[in-house]
Amino acid sequence: MNSSRKLIVEILDRMEKQDSYLNILLPSYFSKHRLDSLDKALLQEISYGVTRFKKKLDWIIGQFLVYKDKQIPLTVRNILRIAVYQFFYLEKIPDYAIVNESVELVKNSSYRGYAGMINAVLRNITRKSTEIIWPDRGEEPVKYISVFYSFPEWLVERWIKRFGLEMCQDICAASNIRSDLALRVNILKIDMAQFQKILTQFKISFKLSPFLPDIALNVKGFDDIANSPIYRKGLFSIQDESSMLASEFLAPLAGETIIDMCSGPGGKTAHIAQIMQSKGTIFALEKNKSRLEMVQKEASRLGIDMIVPVLADSCLLIKEYLEKADKILVDAPCSGTGVIRKKPDIKWKKWGRNYFKELNKTQENLLETAARYLKPGGELLYTTCSLEKEENEDIILRFLKKNTNFVVRESSQFVKEKGLVKYDSSIKEAIQIVPGYSGSNMDGFYIVKMRKVG
Template identity: 40%
Template structure:
């Protein structure tokens, strides 16, 4: 029984140990629309791996996804035949082994090779095991002389292979930012993510949370732009801590707090969160409102709303009403003081945390989503009271999804005006139009956009 269908292996007996679990997850990322974080979460929950092994599994699958472009460039050069068409088990076992060889100092090269070879032999037989052995040992022998595309002849090809991003993405950014800034952005996207916590003032205070972190010797720094956020100095499984369960904080990137601050909510207001799940921004709005007033939080999927409701319960939020409905079908006669349209987007500002997005998105995804974004903005604006304000936000750095949406809306709706965010935020966070625009390589947080408009009449 040399080859086995993947579905026959779901008993997990063959996908054992950290590398086995890693290959299993990477196979699923390849073959389905599922996102890495969701697959990893399920695997960690259902496995009996130790804490150290779980951390290594996280490191390996994120690392392979982050560096897949470079790994595949190298493997394609050394593989006899077409690496891209090889069996998933072989392809991902080689990626895992090569990631360990190139990026993880604690694992000796020979150990990475032996594990991969034994694993492939078990799943695909001796023939494939011999191929893997030859490929990996050849790479190790030539590790210091691996060639990438010549930047003088093919700069996009070089940046794409060396910094592990799809060529279409590199080409776009190169056109917009030039070589130096593009290279910095690619480097930032490949950095290990920063873990940020938002202090939940409904339950605790910044000072109390700081002293609790001190008591368990977790090192942190106060975030640069928003005092409600704390950056942990290293990744940790903070959600296992009792104070997470007690609602003292959320795990949230600082960029996600910027649109909430820009929205400028007050206790007692009526607020609409049009695309609310999983609820990080909803909870921050409730915190600033001190649970006073009303927030209507909408999402079309019941399952996502259940996650949101669970988060709100944990964070002791009491002024939110949830509604499972397509946002475009929502109607309300009273009107809202504030509307947040945190639009679905390509997510290309979050590649540090979600490296698999690089390989799952293409230009077509951006073209498809801009119509939805525009319709959501129109819908949200129709819900505003006169004098009320709306914030449109995304977690992407692509202009078509950001200011171009706002520009088109303002041209078609003269009863709205754009608010310059410089009254709230430092100039370094803003673009030339006075909208929030952050970049991983400049601000050290996720790439994001937020624009505020006011209804005049």
């Protein structure tokens, strides 16, 4: 047990020192260390949990430190965070065991001199957990939301300005809820009724997606999913419902030519192929070789043979694609603020002064290049997993001003059919999905479709 927690400390230390991402670090640790399924689950639970609630945990710890201004080494602080997370969010481990393991952890580190402090602080927290004082919501709403929901103050201030106080709190609360695992059934190999029977045989609980009941469902208790026989057979893919909605709204037809401008790792590319019944051609552009290999691997697993992988920077024009595509997907690189519940480390990344300037340049270049690949009468779908207007409606408004031969397509019928609750932005036809506002199990997404009229 202690060896697992030692790895968690190492992972959390690396994240802060190297500005790494959990979804990249964890798989590397799983492949490097021999861990059973329980240890893997524990590593994932605590690593994500501590990252998600880091500021809240530090607030609790701070109330029980004798010398509050004393700088605590990162490793020691992470040992404290791990323990406090277990106190408040994991019920199966007794408090005394958590304290003892934490003391042993620090004794076996380079900071054994902190063993007494850790023992005293943690025992104090277990005795006085009901006495924790939070910022006053009425007097300091930004600080309250920031601490209680564990978000940086600058992001809370930004969202209050954009969405208002109540909605900002709802977004933060929803972004801390661990999402159910959403699966997209591979209709090229199996239908939904057959897939439900298989899940029932495997004793995996599920419920149909309220938005896409014919192809998607949410599951619980599906452990070690990548090694399951039904995954290896390509009967389904893992993909959030918001992401699936983008491909559905693109509405590609069998036999069409599609260009996916940023295809890696291949979730939307494969979904588009399935909608097209694997008939036609999808040019999957991706500048990162390893991500392009993921697209190819996913297509092979799912039995899709109409995807043409292209290793290329999508911001640079490829003349052979000029006016070649019936439809184009631009799933643009973005801040990712809509998917914080899946990637909690995003909220701790610091945005520099030129953050949006650099992102916007890429987003605009992708759109301008895609526009030239599209046939007259063709449709271009732009999407991000962001809540920020600078990389959503602001980008589209500038594009439309420059490209007067494009018009925004209506979305009201699609929104009504799918039962979506969208947040109204300055482009009324766009679909802005916001966590909490649009549903508690929804990632934040921005989706807008444009038609080239000449």
